[in-house]
Amino acid sequence: MQTKEELRRTILSEFGDYRIYPESIYRAGGCVLFLAKDEGQKLLIVVEEEAGSAFDRFVGPQVYHPSGKRVKEAPLQPVNAAIVRELLPFTAPVALGATGMSLGLGDRLGIASPGHLRLIKKTGVRPVLAQQSVRELTLTNRTYTDVLDAATWAVLQEGYESGFGADGDHLKTAEEIRGALDLGFTMITLDASAHIDNTVGQKSAKQVADLYHTLPADYTADMEEYYLGKAFIIGGMAITFDTETLQRLVLTYGKALAFMGYIYHTLIANAGRAVDFEISIDETATPTTPAAHYFVASELGRMGVKFTSLAPRFCGEFQKGIDYIGDLHQFAEEFKSHAAIADHFGYRLSIHSGSDKFSVFPVIGRYTRGRVHVKTAGTNWLEALRVVARINPALFREIYAFAREVFDEAKKYYHVTTDLTRLPDVAAMADDVLPTVLDHNDARQVLHITYGLVLTAANADGSYRFKDDLYELWFDHEDEYYAALENHIGRHLAKLTENLKD
Numbered sequence: 001m002q003t004k005e006e007l008r009r010t011i012l013s014e015f016g017d018y019r020i021y022p023e024s025i026y027r028a029g030g031c032v033l034f035l036a037k038d039e040g041q042k043l044l045i046v047v048e049e050e051a052g053s054a055f056d057r058f059v060g061p062q063v064y065h066p067s068g069k070r071v072k073e074a075p076l077q078p079v080n081a082a083i084v085r086e087l088l089p090f091t092a093p094v095a096l097g098a099t100g101m102s103l104g105l106g107d108r109l110g111i112a113s114p115g116h117l118r119l120i121k122k123t124g125v126r127p128v129l130a131q132q133s134v135r136e137l138t139l140t141n142r143t144y145t146d147v148l149d150a151a152t153w154a155v156l157q158e159g160y161e162s163g164f165g166a167d168g169d170h171l172k173t174a175e176e177i178r179g180a181l182d183l184g185f186t187m188i189t190l191d192a193s194a195h196i197d198n199t200v201g202q203k204s205a206k207q208v209a210d211l212y213h214t215l216p217a218d219y220t221a222d223m224e225e226y227y228l229g230k231a232f233i234i235g236g237m238a239i240t241f242d243t244e245t246l247q248r249l250v251l252t253y254g255k256a257l258a259f260m261g262y263i264y265h266t267l268i269a270n271a272g273r274a275v276d277f278e279i280s281i282d283e284t285a286t287p288t289t290p291a292a293h294y295f296v297a298s299e300l301g302r303m304g305v306k307f308t309s310l311a312p313r314f315c316g317e318f319q320k321g322i323d324y325i326g327d328l329h330q331f332a333e334e335f336k337s338h339a340a341i342a343d344h345f346g347y348r349l350s351i352h353s354g355s356d357k358f359s360v361f362p363v364i365g366r367y368t369r370g371r372v373h374v375k376t377a378g379t380n381w382l383e384a385l386r387v388v389a390r391i392n393p394a395l396f397r398e399i400y401a402f403a404r405e406v407f408d409e410a411k412k413y414y415h416v417t418t419d420l421t422r423l424p425d426v427a428a429m430a431d432d433v434l435p436t437v438l439d440h441n442d443a444r445q446v447l448h449i450t451y452g453l454v455l456t457a458a459n460a461d462g463s464y465r466f467k468d469d470l471y472e473l474w475f476d477h478e479d480e481y482y483a484a485l486e487n488h489i490g491r492h493l494a495k496l497t498e499n500l501k502d
């Protein structure tokens, strides 16, 4: 039986007429499979090796090849991706569990994951490659099938066999969750923010008490019995709940907790396979204090909800595409408590909007000891635009001007405090310094949150205003994009792990 290296040499020699991705060459299903770069598209090349193979299952034109073997040039369509996942199980997503460091590497374009994998292969970090929220899918007009298939093709292209996750991110309804699970997604991030009552913080103690006493007596009695008059010792700190604090927490998170329990017991626990269940309470106005975090985690445990990660709404601001905004000392103090609480209950913290939060990465790494999930997405889009600024300055200038025009529309989807008066005067900048626009915070946010509007913008004749030109540029310069991602996400990992070195 040939080794992978021997097979690679054979195929590169026998099929040298294709521009082959050398790491993608595999034998499976009685065929040899590999990815090749054709004019403007990538193809799955299927070479039949034995009768009764899977050859005829693949969809695509059979072509003549001098080798005399049956050869098919299969487009990267869902039907072919599904067969590849069946024949090469490492190209299907897996649940990653609650240990170690993992990165959410959201790819809104469907072309970034190979670049991410070229970095990941050099580290022990595990990737969640297929990570998109319904918000992102809506804004980019993509589907979860597109997201999962892009990850499968990337894993095949790069020959990455160590396992990746697929995260149905910020899902808010049972229908959304069922749909992601049915497609084989292995992580579900439940966004319970709609069920968190953010008005409680503005209510007086009396208003809170009056509202609390409208709740079922057996429910409130159970809460008081379990939490009042006790000190919960976590990581050297004592967490206590006085009557008013408990009443506020019950009113703030009670409905969200009930929703989490419903989703877990009806969908996650019944999935019939391992699913990484993440609780997300980060996209809400109410910061998650350590006491609130303990209360939510404790109540989930009492409800029998098993989850692998939780995303609190930290103090300060985790805005899109820029560094942390807030008091670093307060963040460090509170984060230490959050990490201790997660350790105590046995799950990992998940850091949402993790892109570019370089000032807090060392603290995050230190207090989690590297046992943490960090989500990125927008920064991968911004790195793609940095490549555009280098290769086609005129196109970048058009996109930047359009993004500025539609910024107010985009703000309906993302919370940012961008100061438009500080935007760089791109018109006055020479082409060779345009990539530095991506180092300017306000410009980053304008470009970051307008990704969907840029990608779907249409001309009067219905053709895409930017999308086709962008994907053609990224296709022709994919190695430059991969290198930019390796460098930029590599900077994220370097800061996250700087306190982990012996």
Ligand SMILES: O=C(O)[C@@H](O)[C@H](O)[C@H](O)C(=O)CO
Pocket: 106, 132, 133, 135, 136, 169, 170, 351, 352, 353, 354, 355, 375, 376, 377, 378
């Ligand atoms: O934009 C989105 O909807 C997602 O990228 C979402 O923000 C994600 O959970 C995240 O935190 C990526 O950094």
